[in-house]
Amino acid sequence: MRHRTAITFLLVGAIWGTSFPAVRAGVEVVPPVLFAALRFDATALLILGYAAARGYRIRPRGGEWAGILAGGTLLIALHHALLFAGQQHVTSAVAAVVVATVPILTAGLSRLLLSSTALGVVGTVGLGLGFAGTAIVANPDLSALYTAESLGVALVFAAAVAFALGAVLTQRTRTDLPVASLQGWMMLVGAPILHAVSLSLGEPQSVEWTPAAVLALLYLVPVAGGVGYLLYFDLLDRIGSVELNLVSYLLPVFAALVGWLALNEALEPTTVAGFAVVAVGFALIKRRALVGLAGRRSRRSSGET
Numbered sequence: 001m002r003h004r005t006a007i008t009f010l011l012v013g014a015i016w017g018t019s020f021p022a023v024r025a026g027v028e029v030v031p032p033v034l035f036a037a038l039r040f041d042a043t044a045l046l047i048l049g050y051a052a053a054r055g056y057r058i059r060p061r062g063g064e065w066a067g068i069l070a071g072g073t074l075l076i077a078l079h080h081a082l083l084f085a086g087q088q089h090v091t092s093a094v095a096a097v098v099v100a101t102v103p104i105l106t107a108g109l110s111r112l113l114l115s116s117t118a119l120g121v122v123g124t125v126g127l128g129l130g131f132a133g134t135a136i137v138a139n140p141d142l143s144a145l146y147t148a149e150s151l152g153v154a155l156v157f158a159a160a161v162a163f164a165l166g167a168v169l170t171q172r173t174r175t176d177l178p179v180a181s182l183q184g185w186m187m188l189v190g191a192p193i194l195h196a197v198s199l200s201l202g203e204p205q206s207v208e209w210t211p212a213a214v215l216a217l218l219y220l221v222p223v224a225g226g227v228g229y230l231l232y233f234d235l236l237d238r239i240g241s242v243e244l245n246l247v248s249y250l251l252p253v254f255a256a257l258v259g260w261l262a263l264n265e266a267l268e269p270t271t272v273a274g275f276a277v278v279a280v281g282f283a284l285i286k287r288r289a290l291v292g293l294a295g296r297r298s299r300r301s302s303g304e305t
Contacts, residue, residue: 005238008231013247015228017254019220020092021262023084026216031203032084037194038217040076043225044187050230051180058181067173068185074166076190081197082159089152092259093267096252097137097275098156103245104130104281105164113168122284129281137274180233249279 026035052058060068087095108127134157175182199205207213235244252275259265 013250017251019224020255021259022216022219029213033198036080036084040187040191042221048184056178064175067170071186072189077193078162086152086155089148091265093256096255101130109168126281126284133274133278
């Protein structure tokens with residue numbers, strides 16, 4: 001069972017990490033917000049179809065719509081509109097490292113908006129390291145702050161903030177609606193918002209699909225959106241959200257590797273350094289949960305010997 005969990009964990013990291021190069025390849029051809037909308041048109045149907053096939057409750061109750069609307073707007077629409085737009089200007093590895101700040105930002109916003117336990121000195125340092133890591137990755141040239149890459153990092157960081165805010169707000173509306181059904185409905189809400197934003201931005205709606213763009217969409221829907229989410233749901237049931245958060249720190253590894261192999265993207269030293277700083281920030285903010293997790297694993301290992 002432990003080996004199965006480890007393999008599944010690595011697979012989720014590999015599948016979702018490879019999503020960053022797939023997005024980068026797609027937005028080279030397809031307008032970014034339209035590309036995100038098309039992805040979630042199909043992925044929503046896949047996830048809801050999976051939920052129906054498993055016999056999960058599909059129909060939301062009245063009080064569950066607030067969380068679905070918040071998640072669809074922030075977690076799906078705003079997050080992915082900003083992320084896909086930002087990925088026009090940064091490498092896959094840079095985008096993945098900046099997105100890895102989501103657990104840190106979520107913890108900070110949770111303390112701010114949910115009036116939960118204060119971060120404390122160590123937690124505040126961890127939050128600061130999340131921002132510092134992003135700044136290191138951006139590696140801004142003070143003589144030319146408004147470069148395309150700086151804009152890309154800013155957009156991806158805004159995407160991370162949108163996701164963290166959505167995660168915090170949806171905590172207020174937790175229900176017993178199965179995760180697959182909840183995610184599917186959020187996607188179904190987010191996709192038309194993305195289409196509306198695409199139209200409002202004047203993005204061309206007629207696309208001349210290249211083989212690379214087709215392959216990117218095919219990867220993002222059935223592989224990342226289908227297989228990736230199925231493995232994610234399986235892991236969520238078996239290891240819980242704290243340990244699953246750690247998958248965020250596998251994504252830059254696979255994003256960098258596949259970006260280098262498939263797109264000839266260079267890996268800058270500042271990207272590696274920024275990733276290390278972000279990872280330390282996460283460890284500081286989640287230190288109690290990580291210590292508890294390590295203790296539980298140690299007890300399980302002792303019981304098996």
